[in-house]
Amino acid sequence: MATAEQLKSLIRAHFSDDAERFYSVSLQVAAGEARQGHAGLAHDLREIIDTERKKDGPRLLSFPRDLKGLVLTEEPSTPLSAMVLPTAIRTRLHRIVHEYRQQNKLKQYGLVHRRKILLIGPPGTGKTMTAEVLAKELDLTLNTIQVDRLVTKFMGETGAKLRQIFDLMQQAHGVYLFDEFDAIGGDRSHDNDVGEIRRVLNAFLQFIEQDTSDSLIIAATNNPGLLDHALFRRFDDVLHYDRPSIDQVKSLIENVLSTFIAPRFIWKRIVQACDGLSHAEIDHACRDAIKTVILKDAKQVRASDLMTAIMDRQNARSGRNG
Ligand SMILES: Nc1ncnc2c1ncn2[C@@H]1O[C@H](COP(=O)(O)OP(=O)(O)O)[C@@H](O)[C@H]1O
């Protein structure tokens, strides 16, 4: 139930014609109900509010002032087809999109679309990009939580900020990305003890478990060592990313070089040279090769041009100057 303060605010807002205030208190009531486990009522309330709001035409979401600087909002434009992925992951991303679009159908049967996703894998393999393409495919805003700013010396403060972010998810549907979220626990290289890091991480995962919003929550990490495997069950999907296979290296290079690729491109040595590089590093090498070619007033990237750029990436990775 709404608190006494909320009821008073609602009545005052109504008589003073303050639609903004009426709206925001109504959302607080819905969020409160969701927290008490009344997911059905919370959902109904949000639906009433959403319907009424739509009649007023689209409006920009106004973030609570405390969250400014903590959440970055954008509307990505990269489609899923731009990603080079193993079939198993692509299929699962399609399923997330499909269930999201059909969520009302699922709700009729008391089922919830998959919306809590954990992405694990080495840097540069497409975890952040996945959040971007899901937002694009679902036509949602991407809200990236600035995890490093969330962390404070005091566990209590971090918890309060997390609460605000999870309240926001109830109010404004979108994709919410906790990128490299293991940092929520604090930096292990400082004198934080491992027990404290685990406690903060656990608090975060509990927020995820309790969340009943319609938003898509994505948590990404390069560093699964800190996570207890038992936590994985709190997510609807756990996707493991990895460096590209030989076939994927080829697809990635073809995608990025696109019309710049020279005819009779010789693949064998190129693919071997990419061994150990991430998608991001190969993407970078391709763009470097294109730049070099453009600056030479040529039109095509030959295998030898790309090879130079790849060796630069390999050397950067091992800390050599080439
Ligand atoms: N699987 C992929 N397919 C195509 N491009 C990729 C892929 N992974 C990474 N990239 C390229 O590398 C860039 C950085 O990747 P990113 O998603 O930030 O990696 P991560 O978050 O896993 O560290 C992307 O913007 C994209 O240009």
Ligand SMILES: [Mg+2]
């Ligand atoms: Mg990333």
